[in-house]
Amino acid sequence: MQFDPTAYGGQVAGILALDRNGERLMPLAMGTCSCEEARQRLSSTTAQLLFAGSRAPEAALSGLYLYFSCIDEAHQIAQNVDTPDGSYWHGIVHRQEPDASNAGYWFRQVGAHPIFDVLRQKAAEIGVDFGPRWDPFAFIDYCEKARRSPGSGEERRALEVQRAEWQLLFDHCAAKAAGRAR
Numbered sequence: 001m002q003f004d005p006t007a008y009g010g011q012v013a014g015i016l017a018l019d020r021n022g023e024r025l026m027p028l029a030m031g032t033c034s035c036e037e038a039r040q041r042l043s044s045t046t047a048q049l050l051f052a053g054s055r056a057p058e059a060a061l062s063g064l065y066l067y068f069s070c071i072d073e074a075h076q077i078a079q080n081v082d083t084p085d086g087s088y089w090h091g092i093v094h095r096q097e098p099d100a101s102n103a104g105y106w107f108r109q110v111g112a113h114p115i116f117d118v119l120r121q122k123a124a125e126i127g128v129d130f131g132p133r134w135d136p137f138a139f140i141d142y143c144e145k146a147r148r149s150p151g152s153g154e155e156r157r158a159l160e161v162q163r164a165e166w167q168l169l170f171d172h173c174a175a176k177a178a179g180r181a182r
Contacts, residue, residue, distance in 0.1 A: 003167045008174045012050055012064070015041050019068060022167060025159040026069060028147045030096045033070040042073070053176050059085035060173035066092060067166060084110045085173050091136065092165070098147065100140050107136040115168040122164040127157050139165075 003023065005016040016022045018038045033039050042050075042065060050064075051057035062077035071093060078089035091106035116134035123129065123139075130138040139161065146158035 003171075007171075008051070008060075011045070012174070015064065016067070022067070022170070023163070024067060025163055026067065026096070026166065028096065028143050028155070028158055028162065029098050030071045031069055033068055035068050038068045039065075039070050039073070042068075042070070047077075051174055054174050055177050056081070056083065056085045056173040059083065059089055060170060062086070062089040063166065063170040063173060066096075067170070069096075071096065084113055085169070088113055088169055092162075092169075095140050095143055098144065100144055103140050104137055107140070110136070113169075115165075115172050119161075119165055119168055122168070123161045126160045126164070127153075128161050 003021075005013040005022045008016075013021075015038050018035045018041075024034075042061070047057035047061040051060045054060055058077055058081045062074045062081065065071075065077065066074035066089060074089065075093045078086050078093055080086070081089070087106050087109035091103045091110060094100075094103035094106060097103075116136075120130070120132075120134035123134070128139070128142060139158075142154075143158050143162070146152065146155040149155055
């Protein structure tokens with residue numbers, strides 16, 4: 001999948017353009033919001049306006065905040081989206097907190113998510129292979145270990161898988177409700 005920020009409309013593409021057009025390697029552990037302008041733009045609109053007709057507008061907004069490491073905003077939204085998509089974003093927030101046990105709790109709420117098959121394939125291509133199915137719990141552990149080895153190949157692979165995960169989940173949530181083949 002080639003990530004195309006313009007697929008989500010001009011306003012979302014403009015926000016993503018503030019930091020690498022959806023190609024940013026988000027940190028494995030939370031820091032501060034990476035772009036105050038993105039935070040301001042996001043806070044001045046609604047999920048329904050940004051993602052009109054999307055499968056999961058609130059979940060997509062949570063993901064957009066997460067992309068810019070605006071963890072508090074991402075968390076606040078995700079915890080109020082009572083769906084597997086909301087639980088998935090919530091799990092990522094806690095994985096980046098880092099709070100592995102809380103992340104695990106939220107990934108148990110997700111169940112088998114529709115992006116898992118493609119994510120497993122992308123992760124294997126990057127060099128992170130947990131077997132025949134995507135294992136979000138193994139990835140939590142992988143991120144915990146990679147975080148303790150800054151600058152390592154393991155950290156780089158974890159960052160790249162996390163980016164692929166963000167792109168796939170964001171696309172899943174932001175896609176039009178009728179379904180956009182990607």
